[in-house]
Amino acid sequence: SPPAKGHHFLHIDDFDRDQLLAMLETAAEVKARLKADDQSFKPFAGKSLAMIFTKPSMRTRVSFETGFFKLGGHAIYLGPDTIQLGKREPTKDIARVLARYNDMIMARLFAHEDILELAEFSSSPVVNGLTDYNHPCQIMADIMTVKEHIGRYEDVKVVYVGDGNNIVHSWLRLAARLKMEFVCACPKGFEPDKASVALAEAAGISKISISHDPFEAVKGADVVYTDVWASMGQKDEADYRRQRFQGFQVNEDLMKAAGPQARFMHCLPAERGIECTEGVVEGATSIIFDQAENRMHAQNGIMLHAMGLA
Ligand code: CP
Numbered sequence: 001s002p003p004a005k006g007h008h009f010l011h012i013d014d015f016d017r018d019q020l021l022a023m024l025e026t027a028a029e030v031k032a033r034l035k036a037d038d039q040s041f042k043p044f045a046g047k048s049l050a051m052i053f054t055k056p057s058m059r060t061r062v063s064f065e066t067g068f069f070k071l072g073g074h075a076i077y078l079g080p081d082t083i084q085l086g087k088r089e090p091t092k093d094i095a096r097v098l099a100r101y102n103d104m105i106m107a108r109l110f111a112h113e114d115i116l117e118l119a120e121f122s123s124s125p126v127v128n129g130l131t132d133y134n135h136p137c138q139i140m141a142d143i144m145t146v147k148e149h150i151g152r153y154e155d156v157k158v159v160y161v162g163d164g165n166n167i168v169h170s171w172l173r174l175a176a177r178l179k180m181e182f183v184c185a186c187p188k189g190f191e192p193d194k195a196s197v198a199l200a201e202a203a204g205i206s207k208i209s210i211s212h213d214p215f216e217a218v219k220g221a222d223v224v225y226t227d228v229w230a231s232m233g234q235k236d237e238a239d240y241r242r243q244r245f246q247g248f249q250v251n252e253d254l255m256k257a258a259g260p261q262a263r264f265m266h267c268l269p270a271e272r273g274i275e276c277t278e279g280v281v282e283g284a285t286s287i288i289f290d291q292a293e294n295r296m297h298a299q300n301g302i303m304l305h306a307m308g309l310a
């Protein structure tokens, strides 16, 4: 059954351009209120958020929990051993029970099908806090950060260097709604999902390309973005991936090839000396901590819209 009030937030392209911009503008307004220590704004008063995690997290857990709390609500952390999604009882039962107690459910899961099942059976809005396939809250925070540092949501060149993973898939879905040039520079065999590339191309808004030459790809980039080479669930492939990703490290030489306008972004956690260098992470072009902070603000905007409160 569909949510009684509001809507799920599962993929960026489930929304049109105006809806996405509205969420981002709400996020910026709420950020300004929190920065001004406005204690009167409590739209989540009396509301609760259940947060299901089957994977580790620092940013997602803390930004959702504190963000929801700062706006007056109560958030409940349900870690990997608590619910045991799909093991202790069926996912569809978990969805229906949690929705009886909570006004919203956020979940970080392995299989994307599991979040789709939660959403199908939950009568409260479900927010995707990362699956193996997508990380939409991250990319909403990222584009908010792009706006703050580069001055616009559109007409930016974003070059992602590394593994064609969940982060890339959500960038592609954003590129299906906001006009940009998006390049994924990755080793052969580590390209993003073909369906996600096709979806972004079919929207006809953005220029999308896949490259195997990072030095060529980054030229003129507004943003050079990377992520770990071995995502959660792939850590046993880390050594193999390190060999395959040689030449794809975001280091000082690559940032120089991008040009002086380029900013460095990383969703974090970062493995210094692997996909990026200490010098780039700590350097003047790095905006990673503004990016991390914006997780909380972007999600507040997303949740207010999901609950029909904005
Ligand atoms: N970027 C991100 O999602 O971080 P966590 O894995 O710490 O939540």
Ligand code: NVA
Pocket (backbone or CB within 6 Å): 130, 131, 132, 165, 166, 167, 227, 228, 230, 231, 232, 267, 268, 269
């Ligand atoms: N691609 C990474 C993102 C972590 C925030 C992972 O899925 O582990």
